[in-house]
Structures are given as structure tokens and as C-alpha cells.
Amino acid sequence: MLEKNHFEKLIKEISPDLAYLTFYFQGEPYLNPGFLDMVSVAARQGIYTSTSTNAHYLKEDIARKTIESGLHRIIISLDGTTQETYEKYRIGGDLDKVIEGTKNLVRLKKEMNSVTPHIIFQFLVVRHNEHQIADVYKMAEELGVDEVKLKTAQIYDFENGSDLMPVQDKYSRYARKKDGTFRIKNPLLNHCWQMWHSCVVTWDGKVVPCCFDKDAQHSLGQTGQASFGSIWKSPEYHRFRASVLKSRNEIDICTNCTEGTTVWATA
Numbered sequence: 001m002l003e004k005n006h007f008e009k010l011i012k013e014i015s016p017d018l019a020y021l022t023f024y025f026q027g028e029p030y031l032n033p034g035f036l037d038m039v040s041v042a043a044r045q046g047i048y049t050s051t052s053t054n055a056h057y058l059k060e061d062i063a064r065k066t067i068e069s070g071l072h073r074i075i076i077s078l079d080g081t082t083q084e085t086y087e088k089y090r091i092g093g094d095l096d097k098v099i100e101g102t103k104n105l106v107r108l109k110k111e112m113n114s115v116t117p118h119i120i121f122q123f124l125v126v127r128h129n130e131h132q133i134a135d136v137y138k139m140a141e142e143l144g145v146d147e148v149k150l151k152t153a154q155i156y157d158f159e160n161g162s163d164l165m166p167v168q169d170k171y172s173r174y175a176r177k178k179d180g181t182f183r184i185k186n187p188l189l190n191h192c193w194q195m196w197h198s199c200v201v202t203w204d205g206k207v208v209p210c211c212f213d214k215d216a217q218h219s220l221g222q223t224g225q226a227s228f229g230s231i232w233k234s235p236e237y238h239r240f241r242a243s244v245l246k247s248r249n250e251i252d253i254c255t256n257c258t259e260g261t262t263v264w265a266t267a
Contacts, residue, residue: 002203004034006224008041010201014228015045023051025200026214030057036069043070052077052122054093058101066105067114074117076102076145079124081135088128089164099143106144120147125171125265126164150265154256158182171265173258186258188249195241199232207231209240212253 011018021042029035029051042049052075058066066074078098080086086095105119123129123136133150140148152173155162159181166172174182194210201207205223208216220240221231231237248254 001032001034002038002201002205004037004041006205007034007038010223010228011041011045011047015042015047018045018047020048020050023049024053025202025211027203028054028057030062036062036065036071039066039069039071043072048072051075054090055098055101056094058104060104060108063101063104063108064112066117067108067112071117073120074105075120075122075149077124078121078136078139079126080129081132081139085129085132089124089126102143102145118147119145120149121145122149122151124151124153125166126153127166128164130166130168130171152258152265154258156256158184158256184256184258188254188257190245190248192244192248192254192257195244209237210253210257212257214253218253 023029023035023039030053032038035051039049039051049069049071050073051071055076055078076098077090078086079089080095083095086098087093102119102121105117109115109117109119121136121140123133125133137148139145150171152171153164153166154173155164158165158174161176161180161182165174165182169175173185175185176182192210199207199209199220200211200213201223202216206216206219207221207223207228208218209220218240220237221234223231226234243251244254
């Protein structure tokens with residue numbers, strides 16, 4: 001887990017140029033005991049802060065600390081409105097804990113007269129839950145959640161289809177070809193705004209080009225050993241950007257990337 005001291009040194013360097021900070025990448029942020037302290041550091045610097053959680057850890061005290069931290073936006077993953085549906089994707093998850101955590105956050109926001117965090121239910125649309133889309137909007141309204149966002153699912157080894165692919169085409173990132181196999185809907189054009197706009201810092205301080213590098217296979221530098229500025233402008237980073245502009249479909253993490261297509265859907 002990223003240590004608070006490491007984070008504070010990094011924020012001190014980059015805060016003048018940083019507008020938006022996302023506190024999640026391939027894991028549950030509330031498992032890090034220093035998470036909310038780091039949010040507070042960033043929020044005090046005037047940086048917009050966002051996180052995504054399964055909401056299992058939002059007991060009353062943690063919900064209160066979340067609000068006190070200054071966190072601006074919290075995404076709660078709700079991938080089913082019944083336990084049976086929810087646990088098909090969130091294996092081992094407990095829908096009652098999600099609802100309890102949501103209630104705690106909504107109630108304490110009102111009691112503390114706070115406008116933040118903006119609370120979002122994120123519903124990852126897959127085949128076994130697409131029939132519950134209307135239900136998630138109803139649940140959000142009943143609980144006092146600020147917004148519902150429907151997200152299409154990234155699927156590994158999508159070429160031959162998957163049981164996760166929704167029946168309704170508009171909720172899928174993939175299109176069926178004439179031969180019965182699937183392709184990603186968007187063309188892999190040789191550009192990517194993220195290469196000049198953002199990056200990911202992993203739990204151990206590696207800088208990777210984007211969130212599609214889920215296993216940090218393309219480490220472009222190590223914070224703590226070099227300044228972020230030197231990594232951002234390094235020959236390694238320039239070479240990676242150039243490879244995207246030359247032939248994006250030859251880069252493994254790009255071949256299932258939805259840059260250029262619709263990730264968020266509407267009911």
C-alpha cells in the first residue's frame with residue numbers, strides 16, 4: 001500500500017499542476033489505513049479528490065471521517081440490487097453492507113451539513129444484472145444517492161464472447177462480427193489523450209501510463225527514486241507516447257482499450 005510519507009512528498013511536488021486525483025486502482029482504497037489522511041492532504045491543496053469503493057467499510061466512524069477528509073466524489077460499486085445478483089460478480093460481497101454504508105454516508109452528510117462527497121452508484125452492466133437497471137435507479141432514489149452511472153464492462157478474451165456480455169447491445173463495449181467472433185466497438189486509432197493528460201501511480205510508487213496497465217507491465221519510472229517531473233519528461237515516457245502514435249494496436253494494454261468509444265451508458 002502506498003505510504004503516507006511517500007504520497008505527501010509526491011503531492012508537494014506535483015500539486016501546482018494537479019487538478020484531479022483519483023484514489024483507486026485495482027483494489028479497495030479503504031484497506032489502506034492512511035487513505036483518508038492522504039485525501040485530506042490533497043483536498044487541502046485544492047485538488048479535486050475522487051474514490052471508488054465496495055462500501056463494505058463505511059461504518060459510521062469511517063463514513064464520518066470520509067466526509068471530514070474533504071473527499072469530493074465517491075463511487076459505490078453496486079452491481080446488483082439483490083444479493084443473488086450482486087454476488088455473481090462481487091464474489092464474497094454482501095449487499096446489506098453496501099446499503100448500510102450508503103445509508104451512513106447519506107445520513108451523516110445531512111447531519112454534518114456537508115455537500116461532499118457527491119455519492120454515485122456505479123452499476124456495471126453485465127448479462128446477469130441488466131434486468132435490474134430500473135431497480136438500481138429506484139434504490140438510489142430511496143437511499144438518497146446523488147447519481148447513478150451505468151458502466152459497460154471490460155471483458156478479457158472477448159473475441160469468442162463471454163457470459164458477461166449483455167444481451168442489449170448498447171450496454172456492451174463489443175460488437176459481433178459476421179464470423180461470430182467479437183471485436184471492440186471503437187477503432188484503435190493512433191492517438192490517446194491520456195498520454196499527455198494523466199497517469200497512474202501504483203501502490204509501490206511506479207508510474208504507469210494509464211489504468212489499462214492493470215499489472216504495471218509498462219513501468220516508466222519509480223517515484224521516490226526520481227522526481228515525477230523527470231519521469232513525465234523522460235526518454236522512456238517519450239518513447240511510449242511515440243509508440244502509441246505510431247501503432248497503438250501493437251501495444252498489449254491498448255488492444256482492449258475503449259478510448260474513443262462509450263464507456264458510460266444511459267438507461
